[in-house]
Structures are given as structure tokens and as C-alpha cells.
Amino acid sequence: MAARIEQVVTSGVFSLDDQDFEVDNNVWLIGDDAEVVVVDPSHDPAAVEQAVAGRRVTAVVCTHGHNDHVNGSVALGAAVGAPVLLNPADRELWDQAHPGVEPGGELVDGQVLTVAGIELHVLATPGHTWGSVSLHAPALSAVFTGDTLFEGGPGATGRSFSDFPTIIASIRDRLLTLPAETVVYTGHGDRTTIGAEAPALPAWIARGH
Template sequence: MTDARIERLITVGNVGAGSPGFPPEGLTLDNNVWLVGNDDQVIVVDAGHDAAAIEKAVAEREVLGILLTHGHEDHINAARTAAAALDTHIYLHPADLFLWELTHGDAMPDFELADRAVFGVAGTEVVTLHTPGHTPGSVCFALPGLGTVLTGDTLFQGGPGATRWDYSSFPDILSSIDGQLFTLPESTRVLPGHGDETSIAREFPEMEAWRSRGW
């Protein structure tokens, strides 16, 4: 029996200032940071914008790791500061190291994520699912004991994440959603990297509509 729970922290920050494809002043984004655990220990999923807010949300709990869904700036820009403050390690899929380096230079994450890697926290499992498409190293984290999947920017309420970059792939993200996420029970809650939750049952019937619209 687990007493694990999922907590949502919304952080806000500005990204992309001065970068190609962004307004000169950058974009202000709200990000979901997910905490999985109980009163004693926790895993942090994504670390965007505000390390102090993440540290406050964790409080006195032991942090077993910071798991990153992908390498985009808004999901990782507070990771190093938060990891140092919380005395923990950072995990990222190696296919997104080129994006990590744009934000953090040559200060590498501590460990690599791999498909089906399993983490344990508060008596429940966190299962890594490699879901390329939004980025080559995008992953989701399935929590079968909690009937939930944390999808980063792979799947949102209303469809897949953006694939407008030259390293992204719309066919790949559809394949990832179909092969990794839509094999989960229909009752599974979907908690994305931005915005509100949805479910596998709600999104599953829309696959052909997404395929037809092409985004």
C-alpha cells in the first residue's frame, strides 16, 4: 500500500529572449512542475523557472531525483540550482543533451534516462517511457500505481505537443503517443507540462483527427 501522491507546482518565467524564432523580449510561460511522493520523500519532474519555489514546495522531504521530460529551456532552466539546493541528481535522456547545452553549457546532467527505466518513491513506481517527437529525447513518466502519466510536452488536452523545430517530428510524436501512451489504461490521468490535465480516454478517440490536420 502506497501513500504516494502527486502535487502540482506552477512556475512562471521568460524564455527565448534574443533567440531566433522568439520575440526580442522572449515569451512568458507557465510550467507545471510535478512532485511525486509522500511526506518523507519525493521525486521532482521538470524544473522550470523558479528553483526557490521548487525548494519551498519540497520543504524538508528527501529528494530522490529531478527527472526531466525533455531539454527545452522552460523545463530545465532551474534544474541545476534546484539540484544543488536539494542535494539531488538530475536525469535527462541523452538525445536531448544538445538542447540542455544551450541552457547549461558543458555542466552536464548527472545521469541518463532510458526507456523503461524505473524509479521508486514512497512505495510507488515511476516508469520512464521514451516518446520522441517534440524533441528526440522527450520522455513521459507512467505511474501505474497512481493511474497517472506525466507527459511533459508530448501530450496535452487537445493533442500532441509542438513539432515546429527541425529536430522535431510530427509522425514520431504520433507514433510515441500511439505506442507508448495509448497502450495505458483508458482511465489513466494525463498530467502535462503546461495547462490542465486530461485523460487517455479523452484523447484516444482524437488520433485520426490529429493525423488529418497534420499538427
């Protein structure tokens, strides 16, 4: 039962700074036929639970606190009996989506989660939000970047709780240092690789987004 990566795409509304945006989100399941970690259950917890298909969920991981990445987490965690993990630096955003509800645990830089015999290394990658994290799975040559790194550039900054120089530093120092063949599993849109994105860093800095 080798570990593998599965994808569920859900649709809904991202709300921040009194603006609403229709979005499609990537939800990632990492594991095998017995157990999984769920990354960023968004919008439709029932669809994510269906994809879990009765397997043990060891953790529900939120890469950051924006509502479109956490709005299905509490319901899914309750349904499957798993803790919902969040970097405490994004607690203010979490509270906007889930007022009065405590996350089930913390995600901190250097933490290691295990599932299906593989390690998921937590990398602090702030910038899109102050508490953004990525998960590096060396055994799968994979990194799950949430909204920090996409095909074609960094995640959005310029709204509340974000900063462009900070996201550039995170990408340069924490992500582009990974092996070039590492596949980047993003929060929205298509996957890419570290090797495909690394040469464009100077252009991103020059354009300022």
C-alpha cells in the same frame, strides 16, 4: 503516508530558434511526506524547493531538454542534493541552457525510478524533442507527459529537434495504449485522461499538428 501528486506552477520564458515565448509551466512532485521526485523544475527553483519542504528528493527528472523545462534543474538539484536526470538524446538542448554543466544521470526507455514505494516507468516518447520521455506511475493511474501529450493534442513540432510523425507514433504506441482512466499530467495547462484523448488521434493526424 500514501504517495500523492503535487503541483507547482511557475512562469518564465521559453526560447528556441531565436524566438521567445512567455509560458506557465507545471512542475510535478511525486512522493509522500518523506521523499519526492521532482519533474521539470522550471523558472523558479526556490519556489519548487519551498514545495519540497525539506523532504528527501530522490531525483530531479527533466522530461525533455527545452530551457523552460530544465532551467531550474541545476540549482534545485544542488540545493536538495539530488541528481538531475535527462535522456541523452536531448543533450544538445541541455547544453544551450546549461553550457559546461553535466546532467547528473540518464533517463532511458524501460528504466524504473522508485519513490515512496511506487514505481515510475520511463517511456521514450520522442517527437516534441528527440529525447522526450514520459513517466508512467501505474499505482497512481498517472502519466507525466511533459510536452508530448496535452488536452487536445500533441505537443508542438515544426521547430528544431522535433518531428510530427514521430510524436504521433509516440502517442499512439506508448501513451494511448495505457489504461483509459490514466490521468495525463502535462507540462503546461490542464490535465486530461488517456480515454478522453484517444478518440481524437485520427483528427490530429489529419490536421497535421
